Amino acid sequence: MAELRPVALPPAERTVGQVVAEAIRIYGEHFWQLIPLGLVVVGVDAASLHRSVGAQTLILWAFAPLFAGAYVRAATVVRNERWTWSAFWAGLIVFLPFPVLVRLYIVPGMAWFGLFGLAVPAAVAERLGVRVALRRGWQLARADYVHAVAGLVTLGLVYFVSRYALLVLIHGFGGQGQTGAAMIADLVLAPLVFVGAVLLYVDQAARIEVE
Numbered sequence: 332m333a334e335l336r337p338v339a340l341p342p343a344e345r346t347v348g349q350v351v352a353e354a355i356r357i358y359g360e361h362f363w364q365l366i367p368l369g370l371v372v373v374g375v376d377a378a379s380l381h382r383s384v385g386a387q388t389l390i391l392w393a394f395a396p397l398f399a400g401a402y403v404r405a406a407t408v409v410r411n412e413r414w415t416w417s418a419f420w421a422g423l424i425v426f427l428p429f430p431v432l433v434r435l436y437i438v439p440g441m442a443w444f445g446l447f448g449l450a451v452p453a454a455v456a457e458r459l460g461v462r463v464a465l466r467r468g469w470q471l472a473r474a475d476y477v478h479a480v481a482g483l484v485t486l487g488l489v490y491f492v493s494r495y496a497l498l499v500l501i502h503g504f505g506g507q508g509q510t511g512a513a514m515i516a517d518l519v520l521a522p523l524v525f526v527g528a529v530l531l532y533v534d535q536a537a538r539i540e541v542e
């Protein structure tokens with residue numbers, strides 16, 4: 332007997348849970364293309380080890396171009412589009428306040444990213460310039476801001492919970508030290524967040540179309 336699965340809703344009606352499930356599916360299908368994106372977070376882990384909070388914030392800023400590039404790369408894979416430098420520059424602009432906001436508390440960082448972060452996949456998918464992409468990101472956020480932020484927060488929660496579970500598994504049974512286990516967990520799981528953010532762009536764009 333065939334296994335019964337929930338019917339997938341269209342992007343305009345997709346729930347946050349389905350965004351996560353679809354992100355996992357796409358990540359699995361493009362695993363070898365997407366897993367290198369986790370190296371950005373591994374690099375931050377290595378550079379931030381035993382550093383003060385202030386130094387860690389500066390390190391996040393230093394890695395901003397790599398985060399922007401990883402986000403653009405995720406968008407090109409998920410959307411099957413070519414690289415665009417306007418998306419990279421838009422991503423860099425959006426990321427600049429993030430290290431400070433995320434140090435205050437994770438929610439302000441997610442709220443900011445929800446307002447403008449979708450500019451990056453918009454620039455890739457719609458071939459937009461930097462200014463137009465940032466305006467498009469703002470427009471996409473207003474289509475359903477709660478869905479955008481809730482999606483980002485949920486992706487973050489899935490990432491941190493899965494990271495902890497994988498860290499315990501690798502550290503406890505794989506014989507790795509805690510630092511090495513954390514880096515392996517980040518390498519494997521970080522790309523999922525980039526993929527999920529691109530899917531939120533798809534959802535928000537679809538919501539605008541049906542208004």
